[in-house]
Amino acid sequence: MQTDFRSDTITQATAPMRAAMAAAEVGDDVFSEDPTVNELQERMADLTGKEAALFLSSGTQSNLAAVLAHGQRGDEYLIGRNYHILINEASGASAFGGLAPWPLAVDDRGSIDPAEVASAVKEPDQHHPVTRMLCLENTTNGHVQSVELVTELAAVAHQNDMVVHLDGARLFNAAAALEVPISAFTSQVETASLCLSKGLGAPTGSVLVGDKKTIAQAFRMRKMLGGGTRQAGHLAAAGLYALDHHVERLVEDHRRAERIAAALSSLEGLGVVQATNMLWITPPAELHDALDAHLTTQGIGFFPWKPTMRLVTHLGIDDQAEDLLISSFQEFFAR
Numbered sequence: 001m002q003t004d005f006r007s008d009t010i011t012q013a014t015a016p017m018r019a020a021m022a023a024a025e026v027g028d029d030v031f032s033e034d035p036t037v038n039e040l041q042e043r044m045a046d047l048t049g050k051e052a053a054l055f056l057s058s059g060t061q062s063n064l065a066a067v068l069a070h071g072q073r074g075d076e077y078l079i080g081r082n083y084h085i086l087i088n089e090a091s092g093a094s095a096f097g098g099l100a101p102w103p104l105a106v107d108d109r110g111s112i113d114p115a116e117v118a119s120a121v122k123e124p125d126q127h128h129p130v131t132r133m134l135c136l137e138n139t140t141n142g143h144v145q146s147v148e149l150v151t152e153l154a155a156v157a158h159q160n161d162m163v164v165h166l167d168g169a170r171l172f173n174a175a176a177a178l179e180v181p182i183s184a185f186t187s188q189v190e191t192a193s194l195c196l197s198k199g200l201g202a203p204t205g206s207v208l209v210g211d212k213k214t215i216a217q218a219f220r221m222r223k224m225l226g227g228g229t230r231q232a233g234h235l236a237a238a239g240l241y242a243l244d245h246h247v248e249r250l251v252e253d254h255r256r257a258e259r260i261a262a263a264l265s266s267l268e269g270l271g272v273v274q275a276t277n278m279l280w281i282t283p284p285a286e287l288h289d290a291l292d293a294h295l296t297t298q299g300i301g302f303f304p305w306k307p308t309m310r311l312v313t314h315l316g317i318d319d320q321a322e323d324l325l326i327s328s329f330q331e332f333f334a335r
């Protein structure tokens, strides 16, 4: 039984996924000759309604290749103040691209107010950076940003001559939650990065989608970042397998998180927020360490951040793990 709720990134390839990886037809992807990578890229371009797609080793590399493809040194990008590109990607956009971030306020669901975007745009003036790009994220800590909001934010950005990049590490979760096609989001933005190794359960890989010109530039950036890999089709095969077998089941992760949230909400003093496959649990401050120790003793993996812990449902979590998690919390609060 898998009882590691830390992240949906910890999933391991299933036996049929491994078989698909082993059987993949491959070629040299630096020469764009890997048929399985090419198939994955074409499929993702089709799914997202974009002209082209590029397979990269991670979400971080995909986001970085995108922002480097869009921006010049000294340009500015607007971004939600707690978004992954800003705080969890080692400042690659600034270090390698010379891009300056302008953090925007977000609400408790990670949403940006479109008025904030408009007011953050700098007047064209020799003193100011050129406000070049808006970086969005969906889901944001599990919270779905609606199609309407993404559309509105992108429209404000476009009215102000910006391009929009969407970090869609978990965009499939957002689309599943709203029961909309993924293109409902991607049609609004210039580029989007979609991860295969989160809820979709592939061991590695992300795909950047956009128009041909931007993807050609990102291809160059991927090379510069050391991300041109050879027989990558074995990895792309996992992505293709995931698209066929692991997209529709994402709602199961969401339902499981909902059930856990419903059970934990009845425990006195426990703050519970559920958003798609993520659970944010805030125990009374004086109980935090003891609860951490109790869950750890039960073999449950989670992030014990203070004041709010994080648990995530994913492909590896089954009914038994769900029951263990709920009963462990109940036991602790029954003491």
Ligand SMILES: Cc1ncc(COP(=O)(O)O)c(C=O)c1O
Residues within 6 Å of the ligand: 009, 057, 058, 059, 060, 061, 084, 085, 137, 139, 167, 169, 170, 195, 197, 206
């Ligand atoms: C919202 C978001 N964007 C991007 C990434 C980066 O993905 P990777 O870990 O593949 O670099 C993550 C990783 O967890 C993420 O949560």
